[in-house]
Amino acid sequence: MNTLEAQLFRLPDLGEGLTEAEVVIWKVAAGDTVEIDQIVVEVETAKAAVEVPVPYAGTVLELHAEAGTTLSVGDPLISVGASAPVPDRGPGTAAEAGPDVAAERYREEERAGSGNVLIGYGTGHLPGQRRRRRGRPGTASSHTAARAEAAPVAARVEAGSAGTGRLGVAVPPVAVPAAGTGRGQAPRVISPLVRRLAQENGVDLAGVTPSGPNRVILRRDVERAIAEPREPAAEPRPGRPAAITGRTPQPDPPAPSPQPDPPALSPRHGAPAAAASAQEPERIPLRGLRRAVAEKLSRSRSEIPDATTWVDVDATALLETKDALRAAVPDRRIGLLALLARICVAGLRRYPELNSTVDLERAEIVRYPWIHLGFAAQTERGLVVPVVRDAHRMTLTELAAELARLTALAREGALPPQALTGGTFTLNNYGVFGVDGSTPIINHPEAALLGIGRIIDRPWAVDGALAVRKITQLSFTFDHRVCDGGVAGGFLRYVADCVERPATLLADL
Structure with missing residues (x-):
């Protein structure tokens, strides 16, 4: 049997300027066998959770980082040894031919892949078809089981390679169940x-x-x-040893002593003084998506001189338009967010000053000829802003479909990094949280953001008479370097007019 040198795979470039990632869970353990393009680890970047395939085939020798470790691009990730040893199958086999033939076969297998791992695409070594991959444990419990299964193998490796300082000399391949x-x-x-x-x-x-x-x-x-409801665990009968551990039964614990008087209350806070002094504050590492959000918002506040203006609007006609569209085209789910996105696109065409950014290095305002519309989406990982690219080229139906697609990917945590960058304007519907208004922070490096509060019944004057209408508040935050209050007020008033009279949009079609 022949073995080859270990191949060290480092954390690849994840694209979109991402320079580090946190190891979430390993899909393999030391001693497992892997194939080219098999997913070996799930990492979390500042933008999304991604699965990383390995460009080598062979036996896993070492995992260079524990779950929860933050790695930079280029840091060691995993070491993979030789493929399964080639058995001697008689004359003419690679084993009989010697190590050079076995090594050449391994190199041919490795050359079948590109070696350039692209997240979500693999190495593409088999065009037109996908290679079967080994099983990928998806939970912490299954990963623990895989480690436990590999423990005897590791023990045999240590015993068989004492004094050599290397792994992989006598490692039998560990069978991994096929992925279902x-x-x-x-x-x-x-x-x-x-x-x-x-x-x-x-x-x-x-x-x-x-x-x-x-x-x-x-x-x-x-x-x-x-x-x-959970079933209570069965208590062992007194006087009998535990069935699993085999330990001798322990005597019943003594009866609890009378509890002392409760501690004195703190005169200032009215809480137990002893308990308060024993507690420690919880420290939560600022990393992953939370860290990226914190850095972007801090930069926005420090660099952008923002201002906010707002107006209350009657959204009754807009809701009626939404219901009419759904009744007319029931197979196309056109929601309120799609209508608001369409209004924003029309407003940015009228006021292109707001579809821009500021280049501090060159002291220039950069106006974009395209509209990449971002929208805030709350997910289990936190707040993300997917981007609808070329929103100015889309119809209302196309906008609704793209918003629905990106929202579904965001909730699944499956948004690619490129879907979270490049926005030129952001729409934030914070009314879903039951609040009326806000002064949102601009999504750096953009120049403006429109927020929509909740829509509720309120008394409203209509043609001189008091009526109950569907009222919401629009808040608009803008970069005062790219425009003055007249432009910002004009944009907000145009959006408000379109909300109150959706037919206004027909003038811009």
């Missing part, structure tokens, strides 16, 4: 928040029924598992 599809596929967890929620409440993710696409476990699945 549909109902047979292991459930996956994308959101770190979901994993943390399950861990804090003692929920085994292997027993949670996933409801998300591609058998992804969502937060509501864990919350449902937490709410389900």
Whole structure:
């Protein structure tokens, strides 16, 4: 049998200017066998959770980072040794021919892939068809089981390679179950928040029924598992040893002593003084998406001299238009967000000063000839802003379809990095949180952002008479370097007129 030198795979360039990623979960363990393009690890960048394929085939020798570790591009990720040893099958085989033939076969197999791992695309070594991949454990419990299964192998390797300082000399390949599809596929967890929620409440993710696409476990699945009544664990009978551990029975614990009087209350806060002094503040690392959001918002506040203006509008006619469109074309789900997006596009064509950014290095205002419309979407990973590219070229129906597609990907945590960058204007419907108004922070490096509050019944004067109407508040935050209040007020007033009289849009079609 012949072996080859280990191949070190480093964290690849994830694109879109991303320079680091946090290891979320390993899909393989030391001793496993992997194929070219097999997913070996899931990492979380500042923009999305992505799966990383390996460009080598062979036996996993070492994982260079634990789950939760933040790596920079180029840091060691995983070491892969030789492929499964070539057995001696008689005359004419590679084993008989010697190590040079085996090495050349391995090089040919490696050359079949490009070696340039592109997230989400693999190495593309087999055009026209996809190679079967080994099983990919999708939960923490299955990953632990894989490590436990590989433990005897690691022990044999250590015993067989004592004094050599190397792994992979006598490592038999560890069988990995084939990845299933549909109902047979292991459930996956994308959101770190979901994993943390399950861990804090003692929920085994292997027993949670996933409801998300591609058998992804969502937060509501864990919350449902937490709410389900749990059967109390059976207490061992006194006087009998434990069946698993075989330990001798321990005597019953002594009866609890009388509890002392409760501690004195703090005179200032009215809380137990001893308990308050024993508590420590919780420290949460600022990384991943939360860190990216914090950096962008801090930069926006420090660089952009923003101003906010707002107006209350009667959205009754807009809601009636939405209902009329749904009745006329029931197969095309045109929602309120799509109508507002269409209004924003028309407004930016009238006021192109707001579809711009400021280049500080060259002291220039850059106006874009295209409109890449971003919209805020709340997900389990936090707030993200998917971007509808070339929104100015889309019809209302096309806008609605693209908004729905990007929203679904955002909730699944499957947005590619390029779908989260390049926006020129942002629309934020914070009314879904039940609030009326806001002074939003501009999504740097853009120059403006429109916010929409909740739509509620309010008394409103209509043709001199008081009536109950559907009222909402529009707030508009803009970069005062690109325009003055007249332009900002003109844009906001145009948007308000379109909300109150949607037929106004016909003039710009």
